Amino acid sequence: MSHKETPDWLSRIPLLRGASDAFIKSLPAQSHTRNLSKGQMLFLSDDPAEYFFIITKGWIKLFRETLDGSQAIIDIVPAGHMIGETSIFHEGRYPFSAEATENMQLISLPLSALKTEIETNPQMALAMLGTMAQHRKQQEQEIEHRTLQNAPQRIGCFLLRLIDQTKTDAPVTINLPYDKVLVASRLGMQPETFSRALSKLKAETGITVKGATVTCNNVHKLSTYSCITCSSEFPCRDMASGKR
Amino acid sequence: MSHKETPDWLSRIPLLRGASDAFIKSLPAQSHTRNLSKGQMLFLSDDPAEYFFIITKGWIKLFRETLDGSQAIIDIVPAGHMIGETSIFHEGRYPFSAEATENMQLISLPLSALKTEIETNPQMALAMLGTMAQHRKQQEQEIEHRTLQNAPQRIGCFLLRLIDQTKTDAPVTINLPYDKVLVASRLGMQPETFSRALSKLKAETGITVKGATVTCNNVHKLSTYSCITCSSEFPCRDMASGKR
Numbered sequence: 001m002s003h004k005e006t007p008d009w010l011s012r013i014p015l016l017r018g019a020s021d022a023f024i025k026s027l028p029a030q031s032h033t034r035n036l037s038k039g040q041m042l043f044l045s046d047d048p049a050e051y052f053f054i055i056t057k058g059w060i061k062l063f064r065e066t067l068d069g070s071q072a073i074i075d076i077v078p079a080g081h082m083i084g085e086t087s088i089f090h091e092g093r094y095p096f097s098a099e100a101t102e103n104m105q106l107i108s109l110p111l112s113a114l115k116t117e118i119e120t121n122p123q124m125a126l127a128m129l130g131t132m133a134q135h136r137k138q139q140e141q142e143i144e145h146r147t148l149q150n151a152p153q154r155i156g157c158f159l160l161r162l163i164d165q166t167k168t169d170a171p172v173t174i175n176l177p178y179d180k181v182l183v184a185s186r187l188g189m190q191p192e193t194f195s196r197a198l199s200k201l202k203a204e205t206g207i208t209v210k211g212a213t214v215t216c217n218n219v220h221k222l223s224t225y226s227c228i229t230c231s232s233e234f235p236c237r238d239m240a241s242g243k244r
Numbered sequence: 245m246s247h248k249e250t251p252d253w254l255s256r257i258p259l260l261r262g263a264s265d266a267f268i269k270s271l272p273a274q275s276h277t278r279n280l281s282k283g284q285m286l287f288l289s290d291d292p293a294e295y296f297f298i299i300t301k302g303w304i305k306l307f308r309e310t311l312d313g314s315q316a317i318i319d320i321v322p323a324g325h326m327i328g329e330t331s332i333f334h335e336g337r338y339p340f341s342a343e344a345t346e347n348m349q350l351i352s353l354p355l356s357a358l359k360t361e362i363e364t365n366p367q368m369a370l371a372m373l374g375t376m377a378q379h380r381k382q383q384e385q386e387i388e389h390r391t392l393q394n395a396p397q398r399i400g401c402f403l404l405r406l407i408d409q410t411k412t413d414a415p416v417t418i419n420l421p422y423d424k425v426l427v428a429s430r431l432g433m434q435p436e437t438f439s440r441a442l443s444k445l446k447a448e449t450g451i452t453v454k455g456a457t458v459t460c461n462n463v464h465k466l467s468t469y470s471c472i473t474c475s476s477e478f479p480c481r482d483m484a485s486g487k488r
Contacts, residue, residue, distance in 0.1 A: 045475075064384075064388065064475035065475055066388075066392060066472070066473050066474055066475045067471060067472050067473070067474060067475075067477075068472045068473055070392060070473065072388035072391065072392055072475050074384050074387070074388075086377045086380065088373075088377075089373055089374045089376075089377030089378070090377060090381070095381050095384075096384070118369075118370070118373070119366060119370060120366070122363060122364070122366055122369060125366060125369035125370065125373065126362070126363060126369065128373055129332075129333055129362070129369060129372055129373060129376065130333050132333075132373065132376045132377070132380065133330045133332075133333030133334060133339075133376070134333070135380065136330065136376065136379065136380065136383065137334070137339050139380065139383040139384070139387065140308075140318050140339075140340070140383070142387050143316075143318070143383065143386050143387055143390060143432075144308065144310075144316035144318075146387060146390035146391060146432070147316065147390060147432035148310060148314060148316055188387075188390070188391030188392075227311060228310070228311050228312045229310050229311070229312055229314065230310055230311060231289075231308035231309055231310045231311075231316050233311075
């Protein structure tokens with residue numbers, strides 16, 4: 001397959017590697033660029049779903065509302081990823097709400113076209129099964145972490161996923177991808193818990209934090225502390241590609 | 245499709261509703277019955293996977309081992325369910341370990357046959373995508389619960405999944421499907437935490453517990469208490485079919 005004119009936002013999506021040439025070529029003409037301001041909703045949970053989206057700039061928060069009005073954060077998804085595609089398997093409704101965490105940009109594409117491609121191209125169905133199986137394993141690990149890791153270890157794990165884990169000797173600088181309140185809620189913590197846990201992590205591993213910049217002089221020390229209660233080996237295959 | 249001679253263990257698997265007649269008919273001849281004693285391992289995480297399994301009697305524990313030697317429980321799966329089929333998408337290796345929680349029986353079936361059916365029959369690939377999407381939503385809810393529900397609410401949620409949630413007037417009797425230590429670890433709790441949380445749940449909702457039997461005189465009260473921090477509506481569509 002060669003997609004000489006495939007736009008960058010399209011060629012970066014792993015799922016679409018199973019797609020037919022004809023499908024890939026048909027997408028740009030059906031795409032629309034959307035800009036969202038910080039705090040703007042893209043869709044609500046249970047809304048009828050007509051589009052799936054590829055994020056081209058910024059981060060989007062996926063969440064559900066609980067009966068008592070709090071938000072359960074499902075994920076915070078960066079540029080280069082796709083959202084909303086699983087609506088196909090949820091009776092054509094979005095299985096969560098999506099809100100811009102900052103000014104951002106997305107490409108919208110029709111779900112009906114994706115559905116047809118999955119139904120008629122076995123390679124595409126297999127590609128989607130592969131990405132869903134990978135996601136399933138990541139979710140299992142997330143459940144495991146919420147149970148077995150303490151709060152400082154969960155922050156350590158979050159930081160390790162943002163760096164090249166094989167470079168254990170040199171000091172590394174990590175820029176938090178979004179603000180600390182959001183990092184806390186992504187990790188399922190109250191802001192106060194996050195703050196206390198970050199102090200503990202600094203004391204245990206020697207990392208320093210200045211605003212949104214974290215400096216780690218000893219990645220090995222950070223991983224030894226954070227990964228002891230995790231079932232994945234280090235550097236972790238499961239997370240390395242995710243960066244989220 | 246008519247599967248007059250389809251054994252009961254085969255016809256109960258939702259995933260196989262997308263399978264071709266020829267595939268379904270070919271399975272019994274390729275199947276083997278296996279009996280496991282309590283505590284016996286079926287396979288280890290990362291073992292090369294040749295078979296998938298349908299549980300016909302008992303419960304099986306799926307877990308991973310962490311670096312410090314503790315177990316991260318992924319699920320405890322009852323009779324009538326399939327395990328190991330996602331190995332197809334994990335380079336032919338089991339993505340977790342499986343251990344019998346009691347004396348149990350399974351049917352083993354060759355993964356290669358399932359793989360071929362998924363690759364050649366689009367209906368089967370779609371059926372598998374559907375079940376994986378459903379599972380994904382359940383996992384998201386599990387992550388949400390570990391964060392937002394307190395321990396008594398998590399036990400309440402576990403109990404509610406074992407009963408007909410629409411019968412809110414009459415008293416119901418619930419038999420715990422496996423022993424309390426295992427229920428605790430399935431819910432990600434230490435036994436002591438579980439014990440304290442169960443006492444709190446009794447006080448809050450009026451349930452009574454005698455050995456493995458739980459009596460609930462007021463399902464409405466149990467659900468009001470347990471489900472307030474959950475994003476699913478009650479009776480909950482997401483869990484109703486699971487019974488696990």
